[in-house]
Amino acid sequence: xxxxxxxxxxxxxxxxxxxxxxxxxxxxxxxxxxxxxxxxxxxxxxxxxxxxxxxxxxxxxxxxxxxxxxxxxxxxxxxxxxxxxxxxxxxxxxxxxxxxxxxxxxxxxxxxxxxxxxxxxxxxxxxxxxxxxxxxxxxxxxxxxxxxxxxxxxxxxxxxxxxxxxxxxxxxxxxxxxxxxxxxxxxxxxxxxxxxxxxxxxxxxxxxxxxxxxxxxxxxxxxxxxxxxxxxxxxxxxxxxxxxxxxxxxxxxxxxxxxxxxxxxxxxxxxxxxxxxxxxxxxxxxxxxxxxxxxxxxxxxxxxxxxxxxxxxxxxxxxxxxxxxxxxxxxxxxxxxxxxxxxxxxxxxxxxxxxxxxxxxxxxxxxxxxxxxxxxxxx
Numbered sequence: 001x002x003x004x005x006x007x008x009x010x011x012x013x014x015x016x017x018x019x020x021x022x023x024x025x026x027x028x029x030x031x032x033x034x035x036x037x038x039x040x041x042x043x044x045x046x047x048x049x050x051x052x053x054x055x056x057x058x059x060x061x062x063x064x065x066x067x068x069x070x071x072x073x074x075x076x077x078x079x080x081x082x083x084x085x086x087x088x089x090x091x092x093x094x095x096x097x098x099x100x101x102x103x104x105x106x107x108x109x110x111x112x113x114x115x116x117x118x119x120x121x122x123x124x125x126x127x128x129x130x131x132x133x134x135x136x137x138x139x140x141x142x143x144x145x146x147x148x149x150x151x152x153x154x155x156x157x158x159x160x161x162x163x164x165x166x167x168x169x170x171x172x173x174x175x176x177x178x179x180x181x182x183x184x185x186x187x188x189x190x191x192x193x194x195x196x197x198x199x200x201x202x203x204x205x206x207x208x209x210x211x212x213x214x215x216x217x218x219x220x221x222x223x224x225x226x227x228x229x230x231x232x233x234x235x236x237x238x239x240x241x242x243x244x245x246x247x248x249x250x251x252x253x254x255x256x257x258x259x260x261x262x263x264x265x266x267x268x269x270x271x272x273x274x275x276x277x278x279x280x281x282x283x284x285x286x287x288x289x290x291x292x293x294x295x296x297x298x299x300x301x302x303x304x305x306x307x308x309x310x311x312x313x314x315x316x317x318x319x320x321x322x323x324x325x326x327x328x329x330x331x332x333x334x335x336x337x338x339x340x341x342x343x344x345x346x347x348x349x350x351x352x353x354x355x356x357x358x359x360x361x362x363x364x365x366x367x368x369x370x371x372x373x374x375x376x377x378x379x
Contacts, residue, residue, distance in 0.1 A: 007080050007081065007082050007083075007084075008080045008081045008083065008109075008112035008113050008115060008116070009080060009112070009115035009116040009119070010078075010080045011077065011078040011079075011080070011115065011188075011191075012078045012079075013038070015078070016038050016039070016040060019040060019045070020038070023044075023045060025044060026040055026041050026044045026045045027039070027040060027041070028040070028041045064217075065210075065213045065214060065217060067175065067176040067179050067180070068176045069176050069177070069179075069180040070179070070180065070183065072180065073179075073180040073181075073183040073184045074183070074184070074187070076108075076184045077183070077184035077185075077187045077188055080112065081109055081112055081113075083109055083113065084113065085103065085110075085113050107185065108184060108185060108188070111185060111188035111189060111192075112188060114192060115188065115191055115192070118192050119191055119192065120191070120192070120193070120194055120195070121192065121194060122192040122193055122194060122197055123193075123194055123196075123197050123198075124197060124198050124199070124200070125189050125192065125193065125197070125198075125199040125200070126199075126200045126201075126202075127185075127189070127199070127200070127201045127202070128201075128202045129181075129182060129185075129201065129202070129203070130178070130181075131203060131204045131206050131207065132174070132175070132178040132206050132207045133204075133206055175207070175210060178207060178210075179210055179214060182211065182214060183214055183218070186214065186215065186218045186219075187218055190218055190219060190255065193255040194255065195255055195256055195259050196254070196255065196256070196259040196260060197254070197255045198225070198252065198253065198254050198255070198260070199219070199252075199253050199254075199255075200250050200251070200252055201215070201250065201251045201253075202230075202248060202249070202250050203248065203249050203250075203251065204245070204248045204249065205245070205249075208227075208249050208251075211251060212224075212227070212251060215251055215253050219253040219254070219255070222257065223253050223254045223255065223256060223257045224251075224252075224253055224257075225252040225253060225254055225257060225260070226252045227249055227250070227251055227252070228249070228250040228252060229247050229248075229249060229250075230247060230248050230249070230250055231246060231247050232246065232247055232248045273352060273354075273361035273362065273363055274361065274362055275359060275360070275361055276334045276335055276336055276359075276360040276361065276362055277309070277310070277332060277333055277334060277335070277359055277360065278333060278334070278335045279310075279333055280333075281333040281334060281335055282333065283310070283331055283332060283333055284331065284332075284333075284334060284337065285314070285329055285330070285331040286329070286330055286331075286334060286336070286338055286341055286360075287327070287328075287329050287338065288324070288327065288328055288329070288330065288351070289327055290324070290325050290326050290327050291323050291324075291325055292324075292345060292351060293323065293324045293351045293352070293353055294322055294323055294350055294351065294352045294353075295319055295322060295323065295324055295352065295353040295354070296322075296352070296353070296354045296355070297319045297353065297355070297356065298319065299319050299320050299321070300318070300319055301316060301317070301318050301319075302316065302317050302318075302319065302356070303316050304316050307356065307357050307358040308357050309332075309357045309358075309359050310332050310333050311330060311331065311332040311357060311358045311359060311360075312330070312331040312332070313328065313329075313330055313358055314328065314329040314330065314331065315327070315328040315329060324353070330358060330360070332358075332359075332360070334360060344362070344364075347364075349362055349363065349364045350362065350363040350364075
């Protein structure tokens with residue numbers, strides 16, 4: 001049986017090899033824990049890049065994104081781990097012939113363990129990270145620090161605890177935690193991409209701006225392809241008096257955009273329809289005339305009773321040619337009352353039942369309104 005390798009790739013050692021290929025004179029040796037290991041002579045490396053415009057020194061102003069914990073995130077991404085992937089044959093299907101791989105575990109560890117086997121071999125990556133809404137930060141990378149420690153590291157207090165800046169209500173450490181979590185994972189993800197590989201990342205407005213900036217740094221601003229806006233809901237939350245958010249962002253970056261030629265694929269019509277169900281509503285009963293409700297159900301008789309999902313059908317109904325051809329009553333936690341339903345039906349709104357659960361959906365007719373006399377007629 002082949003012995004499993006119990007350590008992930010050493011990213012720092014790989015980076016030293018890349019520098020050695022360009023500047024072999026800048027690679028030296030040092031003693032570490034009683035052993036000699038390769039190291040970089042930064043003084044020599046600076047000399048190799050000695051033109052004044054090539055080096056930004058000390059506190060010289062520069063364009064960059066920085067936060068408390070960024071250096072630690074870089075070190076964490078480059079630090080190897082003494083772990084390995086354990087195959088689970090008993091839980092697998094067609095283990096020896098499948099071309100699919102499902103990894104269960106900490107995603108940072110998994111990304112490190114993939115560095116050697118899949119380095120430069122992944123065509124496309126999709127990430128759906130926590131959106132940092134204040135409720136969903138779930139990764140424990142030791143980035144989370146106390147407010148006192150954050151204030152000290154960011155220069156807001158001195159060594160004796162004296163505050164140096166105004167104590168703002170908005171605390172940057174929450175963004176710092178999230179940025180550190182994303183930064184280490186994105187650096188590792190980039191290593192896996194092929195030269196024409198791409199990455200898509202879902203995000204909402206809480207961190208879209210910050211995610212764009214760290215992606216510009218990790219992948220290169222020149223490799224930004226697009227920011228797709230995804231209509232994520234047909235029925236926006238109306239709890240806020242100021243906004244109705246119904247969309248999220250998908251950032252799209254390439255490993256090297258010059259290697260992309262054309263994106264293609266099939267576009268299928270979405271069957272997504274807004275449901276009339278809302279669990280916070282009280283149960284009410286709606287009456288429907290024969291032929292009003294469309295359905296995806298096969299032709300046949302469907303009997304009265306509890307249909308699950310909180311819906312109760314009060315009458316046996318018959319389905320024929322995609323419509324319910326009998327009068328019926330249906331109870332559930334619906335957002336419309338009878339008067340509003342009747343009004344919508346008069347405006348050609350379609351009511352649709354997709355399955356045997358009898359959940360109600362609506363599809364409003366789209367009307368194109370033509371503006372007339374917007375400009376005076378020119379004779």
